[in-house]
Amino acid sequence: MEEKLNNLEPVNIRQRVKTLWLVWFSFSAGLFWLLQFWYQYYIYEPGNFAGAWIRSCALAGTTLIATALLSSIIFKFHPAWAGQWHWRRRLGVAGVFLIILHVGGVLKYGYAFNLAMIFFSWNPYLNPVLFGLVAYPILLAMFVTSTDWMVRKLKKWWKFIHRFIYLAEVVIVFHATLLGGAVMKSFPGYILYILGSLVILGQVYWWFRISKLRQFKNLGFYIGLGLIILLGIIFYLK
Numbered sequence: 001m002e003e004k005l006n007n008l009e010p011v012n013i014r015q016r017v018k019t020l021w022l023v024w025f026s027f028s029a030g031l032f033w034l035l036q037f038w039y040q041y042y043i044y045e046p047g048n049f050a051g052a053w054i055r056s057c058a059l060a061g062t063t064l065i066a067t068a069l070l071s072s073i074i075f076k077f078h079p080a081w082a083g084q085w086h087w088r089r090r091l092g093v094a095g096v097f098l099i100i101l102h103v104g105g106v107l108k109y110g111y112a113f114n115l116a117m118i119f120f121s122w123n124p125y126l127n128p129v130l131f132g133l134v135a136y137p138i139l140l141a142m143f144v145t146s147t148d149w150m151v152r153k154l155k156k157w158w159k160f161i162h163r164f165i166y167l168a169e170v171v172i173v174f175h176a177t178l179l180g181g182a183v184m185k186s187f188p189g190y191i192l193y194i195l196g197s198l199v200i201l202g203q204v205y206w207w208f209r210i211s212k213l214r215q216f217k218n219l220g221f222y223i224g225l226g227l228i229i230l231l232g233i234i235f236y237l238k
């Protein structure tokens, strides 16, 4: 019996430490959103609750997702830190959670749940919400498959699903810059621009470096090239 208890203890301690970190992280992410909400509600457009909700969730969520993506790049430069991958997952999950609240806010305050209004135009430059709608199912799929259980169950499919984030990134860039407008030229927007640029620079750097090592014969090279071309086409047609 005593032996059994001794064996269990370290597991319990590890579980408690994990829970404490999770509580601390959730609190910090919540505080980060609250700060963004405070800025939107009291400084950017005082008194506009709906706008503050939609923008704070969008900006805080996208910033957390960008930080998660940046951590992947940092781990590549510093493989010794790769053991901290769970932070990337927590950042990503918190980011997508806020995007769910962003979309919920848009549906409630922007469209009064009249879904047909979302599709008032099929031209994504006139209606950049369409860019967001392409990214949304990708982020949702990543969100629901973010648990250890899902990683085990899905095996190689897990990586397949999570690689769609690169496509999501392309459309999010256009969604956020076309719809964000003035808010992207304020303090939270600048933070997002800086993080987003670092992510894109870092990803392109590693894409090129890894492809060069594989003599540009790897699948990742063609996928990356395809995405860069797609980004160029969307930008050109704008």
Ligand code: HEM
Pocket (backbone or CB within 6 Å): 051, 054, 055, 056, 058, 059, 061, 062, 099, 102, 103, 106, 107, 110, 118, 129, 132, 133, 135, 136, 137, 139, 172, 175, 176, 177, 179, 180, 181, 183
């Ligand atoms: C899936 C990923 C999405 C991300 C990362 C994202 C992120 C953003 C960002 C950063 C902005 C600019 C800041 C702002 O003005 O709020 C924004 C604006 C906006 N998004 Fe999204 N969004 C996503 C999906 C969607 C979807 C699916 C919808 C519609 C159902 C939507 C509707 C809007 C609207 C209407 C705005 C303009 C809000 C305003 O400034 O008044 N977004 N989004």
